[in-house]
Amino acid sequence: MTREVVESSDTGRGAHPFDRLMHASMGRITGGLSPAALGLAYADWAIHMSISPGRQVELVEKAWRKATRLSLYAMRCAANGGEGHTPCIEPLPGDSRFTAPEWQRWPFNLYYQSFLLTQQWWHVATKDVRGVETHHEDVVNFVGRQILDILSPANYLWTNPELLEQTAREGGTNLYRGMRNWFDDASRRIQKQPPAGMDNWQVGENLAITPGKVVYSNRLIELIQYEPTTERVHPEPVLIVPAWIMKYYILDLRPGKSLVEYLVNQGHTVFMISWKNPTAEDAELGMAAYRRLGIMAALRAVNTIVPEQKVHATGYCLGGTLLMLAAAAMARDGDDRLASITLFAAQTDFTEPGELDLFIDDSQVTFLEDMMWHSGVLSSDQMAGAFQLLRSKDLVWSRMVREYLMGERGEMIDLMAWNADATRLPYRMHSEYLRQLFLNNDFVEERYDVDGQPIHPWDIRVPIFAVGTTKDHIAPWKSVYKINRLARTDVTFALTTGGHNAGIVTPPGHPRRTYQVHCRKVRDPYMAPDDFIAEVPSKKGSWWPEWHRWLARHSGNKVKPPQMGADARGYRPQRNAPGKYVLMD
Template sequence: MAKQAGRASRSPQTTTPSNQRPLAPTEADQQASTAPSSAEQVDPFRQWSQRHHAALAKFTAGLSPASIFQAYADWWAHLLLSPGKQAHLAFDAQQHLRRFTEYLPQAMASHECEPCIAPPAQDDRFDEPEWQQWPFNVIHQGFLLNQQWWDTATRDMPGMSRHHEDVVNFISRQLLDMASPANSVWTNPVVLKRTQERAGRNLIDGFLHAQEDIERFVERRPPAGAERFTPGETVAVTPGQVVYRNQLMELIQYTPTTEKVKAEPLLIVPAWIMKYYILDLSPENSLVRWLVDQGYTVFMISWKNPGPEERNMGIEDYRQTGIMEALEAVNAIVPEQKVHAVGYCLGGTLLSITAAVMARNEDDRLASLSLFASLTDFEEAGELELFIDESQVHFLEDAMREQGYLEDWQMKGAFQLLQSNDLVWSRIVREYLLGERMGTFDLMAWSTDGTRMPYKMHSQYLRRLYLDNALAQGRYKADGQPVLLGDIRLPSFLVATRKDHIAPWRSVYRNQLLLGGDITFTLTSGGHNAGVVSEPGHKRRVYQIADKPADAAYVDADTWHAQVPERQGSWWPEWHRWLLEHTSGESEPPTMGNPDKGYEPLEEAPGHYVLER
């Protein structure tokens, strides 16, 4: 590497070992966890506002109208006080009108004339040749000119806060996307041609598709086609056993496929915003299956889909009841061996906190740390920051407070808005106007299988990590003491993806400023999910990789990107080679669970929690 420059069911365990928490809280615990605080009980006016916000959030997908109003008020006030900006926009409008009027007679005469404006590189809505014919060439060119003007109007406003500027620009783009001529039967030539060819049958099919999708949403059923990818049947089928279960997670131990295994096991901590089987999809692209076939003993945490009884479980509960109890189980099943810890997305953030606490406590049970698309510095956390400010977090807290959790569809709505052209409008055009059902594949089906977020945990996550950026600044506390990521001296393998809008790669790269040990950083093609699910043999995959020793000078992300050569293929074999460098040898495969220590296999993988909706 370049240097730096049909599952069988088993009855659940009926007794609780001393090192295992009960599967569910007592009735008294549940009542205590869902009871409002004393301050809320004596303040009916505050309760009134909270319930109003909770009801309103059901119609706004959790977005705070006050937050949006603040952003637009900031923009409008600064625009009124900026005559230079007003003059700039007036000049731009005049120039756009001139370009359009010069283009109009040419467009009427010939559909092969030069366009007056090209769409953005990522915009493929007007690529079909039908858009170059009259009058659709004029319609879409006028829309693009208008879109460009509004982008200028909502950018570089003197004195306006950067966050409000981003929100206004984003919301304006969403409104413009709604009004795109591509989304209308009468202004989309491709739809009109299809309607003529099929005598309107495409619109009838589209209406039936929309009706089915609405029914599935109301009944909380998976989207059309997703039922073909059921965990334990077609996805998440790597053989294994659930060897431990508590109120928050199940621990899966996978069955070895080699005569010898690496001495140190792997413990994988996925995010709990979605199901764990992103890392165990179909057999041909399952990271878990691939690791097992390379001779690793793999353990996976499968998080519970929380309900009202988990409302008061916070980040510390996820650390202790989740990772630490899983680590205890792994140590009991594979004794006297350190553990390669692996975290994905939010699971990687939690794993970083855990590793820092363990380092502070001189707990040396970890052999290495691998983080996939995980943030520890939230200063520049990507487009998700658009939905996070004091007003928005307060609104979400009120939305979660009454029921004890945030609905998964509210989180998915925010993610879809970030890529509305690809995830919303293109789907509407294809399925409802053209009448074609989009094919569903395993990764797409997985993305619809979300989980809820506990009230306390999600509130802490948004406030302490996003708003305060407390972890990166050494102000986040665990066990009453500050968590310092620099205490982590483990060798670390970091993976970022180029098109990640959830954990931008430059922000993932900043982990090198915080972690204390030797670091290998890998940047791969693809997005937040597809870049990680990048099995060997996957077409058109490329990556860059380089080492940074602990005592090496820091190089900024753009310089690193320019200097490190690009390689073809999957990054998985690179990670395998890196793990081998930190592995002490091979041994006989461990038993499945350890009944003598209270870790008896409970049921076959993928277990029970992954099936909860």
């Protein structure tokens, strides 16, 4: 029945059901990666390489020089009792696999030096081959790195000196613990149980526990209003739109690490959208439904509960992208209910989308559409697999070495528990998002319509606060920074250290966070991102207080807190936060 319903979608036009069924079956084996997309990339690179004899000779020469360097290093090691003075090559920044002093002893120094030289050669071999499409070049380079990471000497007992010493020291008990860890993980996967350590974290008990009420719900969202903790509050409420690719409580993690708790304690009235985890029945919900049933329905409820006040709208990741679409449509229609817009790690312009671009082209999107056509949704496992591939060295191989060879179970922390509480994406919405925004960049290039009429990001005139994170591989900060080129209004941009999630969840008192912030008035000249880095001073600590002060400057004098819900107008408190949608598997 699901396939019949979803077949009506425009995204499946021209597709044969048998072909789509075969692609869906293949996707279960390949983890959602399109063999055709990978084959096209490799063929593009291989064909152009085959007709470039000069480049081939150059690569042979480079390989010979690297082999000579390694041989000379080996001879120095032999002359010095197995240790070399200066390595041939240093690991790339962020690669800590070979930093332990044990790796400088024979023969392990040769193992890792040979690996790094091969890794460097492959990078050169896949770059700057004339005629190869840039996307295909990046894919071939990426796949080569994945294969090399599998072969890293750090991954195997007999080539990893740290593992050998630990095994000898513990008499092999580390391998016994690792085997038990492996069997436990395998059993959990087979039985579809949560990962080890999740039992210590429960939503509504020690996660997402800021007091509040669900004051509105429909088939797609629950709207949570949080209880005030101050006698007086800023009159303009804050409406937060999280991404539906994640559970909302990333922003209400636990006491002391909750952005919601922080805002409420600073005198803000906070509303949060909690998205339903979609099933096959929701396959035909598209971007228009998410805007209408999500942001616009929530905004009506907030306007009813807090009447005659404009709203500080805040979007995180994909929620920020949707918020910009909604805000542009509102601006087009003369709807002035927004006081400001805040974007957390959210892209508007997708010309530089980051490493996720490796997985997104026409071939790959078609493959994903066929997988979703069969099930109605993109599963959480398929999404998690793509994100793990982007950081396989850290999220896959290093973890396997630590847990299955060293026998060390890492503690499940709050952020990890949230990350394991995954969601699905409905067929139509994800297909429209990938094609219209990610691939075609329709919003910025003036091809995106809402209710049959075009919208433009420069129609938005309310002030914008945008946050980027330095280590974001999902929404690179320079891509987020493009809002400075697009908006015809005042833009305050904050760049914080950390990644896509950890950089956002940065409460005051964080010992390692720094940030830079700059306000560009609408008539100020544009500052390039490299100039921003060079010229804007760095500040220690969390960016949260900076944002609170910005919100306060764009708010009126404090008033008494509004009531929880508005019974007479149909927005009565229905249940306690965190509600029921966030608990749905």
